[in-house]
Amino acid sequence: MKYAIGVDIGGTSIKYSLVGEDGSIRKKEAIRIDKKITGEETISRLGRALNDYIASLGVKVEGIGVGCPGAINSTTGTCDYSSNLHWNKLPIVVMLKSITGLPIKIANDANVAAFGEYAFGSAKGYKNVVLVTLGTGVGGGLVLDGNLFEGKDGKGAELGHMIIKEGGRECSCGLHGCLEAYASVTALAKATREAMEKHPETKMIDYAVSKGGRIDGRTAFETAKLGDKTAIEVREDYLDHLATGLINLCNIFRPDIILLSGGLSNQKEELTEPLRERLAKVHYGFKRTPEVFVKVASLGDLTGIYGAAALILK
Amino acid sequence: MKYAIGVDIGGTSIKYSLVGEDGSIRKKEAIRIDKKITGEETISRLGRALNDYIASLGVKVEGIGVGCPGAINSTTGTCDYSSNLHWNKLPIVVMLKSITGLPIKIANDANVAAFGEYAFGSAKGYKNVVLVTLGTGVGGGLVLDGNLFEGKDGKGAELGHMIIKEGGRECSCGLHGCLEAYASVTALAKATREAMEKHPETKMIDYAVSKGGRIDGRTAFETAKLGDKTAIEVREDYLDHLATGLINLCNIFRPDIILLSGGLSNQKEELTEPLRERLAKVHYGFKRTPEVFVKVASLGDLTGIYGAAALILK
Numbered sequence: 001m002k003y004a005i006g007v008d009i010g011g012t013s014i015k016y017s018l019v020g021e022d023g024s025i026r027k028k029e030a031i032r033i034d035k036k037i038t039g040e041e042t043i044s045r046l047g048r049a050l051n052d053y054i055a056s057l058g059v060k061v062e063g064i065g066v067g068c069p070g071a072i073n074s075t076t077g078t079c080d081y082s083s084n085l086h087w088n089k090l091p092i093v094v095m096l097k098s099i100t101g102l103p104i105k106i107a108n109d110a111n112v113a114a115f116g117e118y119a120f121g122s123a124k125g126y127k128n129v130v131l132v133t134l135g136t137g138v139g140g141g142l143v144l145d146g147n148l149f150e151g152k153d154g155k156g157a158e159l160g161h162m163i164i165k166e167g168g169r170e171c172s173c174g175l176h177g178c179l180e181a182y183a184s185v186t187a188l189a190k191a192t193r194e195a196m197e198k199h200p201e202t203k204m205i206d207y208a209v210s211k212g213g214r215i216d217g218r219t220a221f222e223t224a225k226l227g228d229k230t231a232i233e234v235r236e237d238y239l240d241h242l243a244t245g246l247i248n249l250c251n252i253f254r255p256d257i258i259l260l261s262g263g264l265s266n267q268k269e270e271l272t273e274p275l276r277e278r279l280a281k282v283h284y285g286f287k288r289t290p291e292v293f294v295k296v297a298s299l300g301d302l303t304g305i306y307g308a309a310a311l312i313l314k
Numbered sequence: 315m316k317y318a319i320g321v322d323i324g325g326t327s328i329k330y331s332l333v334g335e336d337g338s339i340r341k342k343e344a345i346r347i348d349k350k351i352t353g354e355e356t357i358s359r360l361g362r363a364l365n366d367y368i369a370s371l372g373v374k375v376e377g378i379g380v381g382c383p384g385a386i387n388s389t390t391g392t393c394d395y396s397s398n399l400h401w402n403k404l405p406i407v408v409m410l411k412s413i414t415g416l417p418i419k420i421a422n423d424a425n426v427a428a429f430g431e432y433a434f435g436s437a438k439g440y441k442n443v444v445l446v447t448l449g450t451g452v453g454g455g456l457v458l459d460g461n462l463f464e465g466k467d468g469k470g471a472e473l474g475h476m477i478i479k480e481g482g483r484e485c486s487c488g489l490h491g492c493l494e495a496y497a498s499v500t501a502l503a504k505a506t507r508e509a510m511e512k513h514p515e516t517k518m519i520d521y522a523v524s525k526g527g528r529i530d531g532r533t534a535f536e537t538a539k540l541g542d543k544t545a546i547e548v549r550e551d552y553l554d555h556l557a558t559g560l561i562n563l564c565n566i567f568r569p570d571i572i573l574l575s576g577g578l579s580n581q582k583e584e585l586t587e588p589l590r591e592r593l594a595k596v597h598y599g600f601k602r603t604p605e606v607f608v609k610v611a612s613l614g615d616l617t618g619i620y621g622a623a624a625l626i627l628k
Contacts, residue, residue, distance in 0.1 A: 128466060140566075149458050151568030152442055152604045161565040163558050165480045165491075175561070177479075244477050247489070251472040252454075252566065254465030290466045 003059050004312035005050060007066040008304030009033075009109070011084050014046055017302075018057055019309035023120045028305060029053060039079070039087040040095070047099030054100070063103035064096060065311035067112030067304045074107045074154035105311040107150060109304060111157055113297065114141025115148045116307025117259050119314050122298040126256035130249050131297065132159055134217075134242075135262035137172070138180040144253070148311070160184065164244045182241035185217035185263050188234070192220045195234045202230035217264045225270070236274075243278035250279065250292045261297035268296050317371075318626035319364060319378040322618030323347075323423070325398050328360055331616075332371055333623035337434045342619060343367060353393070353401040354409070361413030368414070377417035378410060379625035381426030381618045388421045388468035419625040421464060423618060425471055427611065428455025429462045430621025431573050433628050436612040440570035444563050445611065446473055448531075448556075449576035451486070452494040458567070462625070474498065478558045496555035499531035499577050502548070506534045509548045516544035531578045539584070550588075557592035564593065564606045575611035582610050 007016040010033075017028040031049050033042055054061050070082025077093025079085075093104045107115070114123075114131035123129040123143070131141040140159025142149040150156055160180035161173055168177030169187070181187055193215050196204050204223045208215050220238070223231035246258055264271060272294050279294065299306050321330040324347075331342040345363050347356055368375050384396025391407025393399075407418045421429070428437075428445035437443040437457070445455040454473025456463040464470055474494035475487050482491030483501070495501055507529050510518050518537045522529050534552070537545035560572055578585060586608050593608065613620050 128470075144458055144463050145461060147459060152570055152606070153568070155603050156442075156566065156568035158565040158568070162476075162562045164477055166478055166482070166555070166558055168480070241480070244480055248476045248562075251475040252470065254467070254470035254472070256466055289469050292466070 002062050002313055003057075004062050004309040005054065005064040006305035006307070006309030007046070007050070007064060008112075008308055009066065009068040009085075010304070011069070014042075015305060016050065016053065017305050017309075018053075018059070018061070019120075019306060019313070021313045023306075025302065025305070026057075028302070033085065035086070039085065039090040043090065043092055043095045044099065047096050050096070050100055054102075061102060063105065063312040064100060065112070065308035065313075066092060066096070066104065066106040067109045067308040068092065068106060069109045072106060072108040072154050074105070074111075074150055076153075077104065077106050079106075103312065107148065107308075107311060108141075108154060108157075110139035110141040111148055111150055111154070112141070112307035112311065113261055113303045114143050114157075114259070114307070115310050115314070116299055116303045116305075117261075117297050118143040118146075119310035120299060120306045121303065122259055122295050123257050126293075128253060128255040129257055129259060130159070130253055130255045131259045131261055132183075132245070132249070133262035134183060134185060134260060134264040136184060136186055138178075138184045138245075139262075142253070144255075159245070159249065162245065162248060164241065164248065179241070179245040183238070183245055188217050188220065188238050188264070189215050191234050191238065195220075195230050199230040203228040204231050204234075218266075221264075221267050221270060239271075239274050239278065243275055246275060246279060246294065250289070254290065255292055257293040257295060259295055259297045261303065265296040272296060316376050316627055317373050318376050318623040319368065320619035320621070320623030321360070321364070321378060321380040322426075322622055323380065323382040323399075324618070325383070328356075329619060330364065330367065331619050331623075332367075332373070332375070333434075333620060333627070335627045337620075339616065339619070340371075342616070347399065349400070353399065353404040357404065357406055357409045358413065361410050364410070364414055368416075375416060377419065377626040378414060379426070379622035379627075380406060380410070380418065380420040381423045381622040382406065382420060383423045386420055386422040386468050388419070388425075388464055390467075391418065391420050393420075417626065421462065421622075421625060422455075422468060422471075424453035425455040425462055425464055425468070426621035426625065427575055427617045428457050428471075428573070428621070429624050429628070430613055430617045430619075431575075431611050432457040432460075433624035434613060434620045435617065436573055436609050437571050440607075442567060442569040443571055443573060444473070444567055444569045445573045445575055446497075446559070446563070447576035448497060448499060448574060448578040450498060450500055452492075452498045452559075453576075456567070458569075473559070473563065476559065476562060478555065478562065493555070493559040497552070497559055502531050502534065502552050502578070503529050505548050505552065506545075509534075509544050513544040517542040518545050518548075532580075535578075535581050535584060553585075553588050553592065557589055560589060560593060560608065564603070568604060569606055571607040571609060573609055573611045575617065579610040586610060 138160030165177035171178035452474030479491035483495035485492035
């Protein structure tokens with residue numbers, strides 16, 4: 001059996017583990033990201049930690065896959081820019097290759113997540129997979145005809161910056177009406193806050209108080225389950241816009257499956273069921289098009305490690 | 315050198331020619347589509363005509379590629395549905411294979427056009443190509459990482475049915491706010507007609523009269539060149555919406571190149587220059603993303619034949 005190391009670079013730590021082509025996985029290890037040292041020093045530390053880890057394994061490792069946040073050029077193997085990590089033109093692949101002597105591949109974290117779900121998760125067995133991450137922003141990953149599609153210099157699949165409403169809400173990117181401005185958890189929390197101000201009778205206030213004042217993606221969804229009118233309105237409006245984005249992705253790609261990941265995907269059927277209903281109503285009703293499944297991602301915390309390892313194994 | 319036959323099925327005739335892998339092409343031949351006979355009979359006639367044609371060539375033919383309008387299932391090789399030709403579940407590939415004994419491939423005409431431009435036209439040398447046809451509707455074709463991407467059962471790349479304005483203009487598909495409802499030649503002609511009614515002083519009226527009363531995609535573009543205010547407004551509004559669609563395609567795919575084809579692409583630089591300006595202003599200004607070229611398709615009438623042959627040759 002073939003084995004690879006999957007490396008998942010996050011905002012505060014770098015997790016890694018050995019993954020077998022059958023989906024078996026060892027206990028994951030991690031190093032903390034010390035923001036006081038440079039990106040180069042961080043990658044050097046990672047390389048040495050990986051060497052120690054690999055030496056302890058006693059199996060042949062085919063290579064190391066890396067998922068990294070930010071703007072990744074998968075051709076040159078560099079992290080061009082990561083606002084969170086303050087990395088700039090960091091030659092991750094060249095450095096790790098020189099330290100470990102192994103083949104190294106890298107991709108953006110959302111792309112890696114899509115590939116992980118395709119290789120080992122909810123999208124296993126499907127050829128065309130569109131992954132939409134609903135988090136602070138809205139990210140995307142594409143597996144098309146069984147291959148990870150990243151676009152020019154790894155800069156494609158920015159599905160959150162698809163305009164669904166010309167002249168609509170301002171997006172963090174400077175455009176107006178992007179899917180991200182409606183379907184991110186940030187956008188949902190903002191809409192929740194606005195609705196709470198307008199409707200002081202809503203049970204969302206009790207819910208937020210019970211969570212220490214925290215208003216997030218759960219506030220509207222959880223309170224809507226209690227039948228609260230305002231919460232239901234916020235949720236329905238959120239789902240309407242998200243459904244528009246999914247309709248677009250259906251028509252653009254006609255994938256086998258759309259996977260939702262990120263914080264809000266914890267809502268599972270509460271998220272996917274109403275989306276399926278909307279898709280069936282506005283789209284499939286009028287045109288004989290092959291069905292697109294809508295599911296949530298299944299690998300959870302391990303998506304990044306699985307997907308990174310899959311860059312080598314698939 | 316390898317040779318294939320490219321077959322371009324249109325609304326009234328079927329054109330075909332021998333194409334060499336170097337892009338050389340013989341004089342094209344054609345048979346008329348007789349709407350009084352069935353689709354099966356039409357394909358039988360085509361098969362016999364191709365046999366005669368191939369026998370006359372004196373070169374080895376690798377196979378026959380077919381571009382066909384309507385809903386094509388490239389996996390099963392059938393034309394599932396063509397409203398224009400009144401074809402239904404027509405097994406084109408099976409029939410042509412049995413008549414000619416050669417390998418046959420088929421794809422939707424817009425997909426074939428994208429592949430033709432990639433293999434032999436304006437997009438030669440680029441790996442990621444998005445083609446947008448601006449005609450009666452708005453169609454799309456995708457070449458991603460050098461492969462024709464068609465989506466599940468060949469039903470993807472419906473780029474015209476990407477919603478750019480929720481709650482916007484009604485589209486022929488039943489949705490609201492699709493790119494097609496703003497950027498098709500049909501939509502442009504409609505906007506032109508409405509502007510002429512509102513502004514009887516516009517020179518577009520003289521232009522239309524000089525064309526025997528015909529109002530089409532040229533009316534606003536040609537009259538705008540004379541400095542006519544109303545025509546300029548119609549053109550600018552058209553370009554604004556089309557630019558929104560192209561921004562989305564840039565972010566979704568980050569292709570090397572977007573190609574515009576169809577009737578309106580005859581405007582060449584008059585179409586691409588203002589689009590490039592819009593893209594540069596609203597998109598590239600704020601994010602360091604690799605440039606996407608915007609050009610018009612170059613193969614004209616031969617796109618279909620070239621692209622169909624490329625299905626075999628590439």
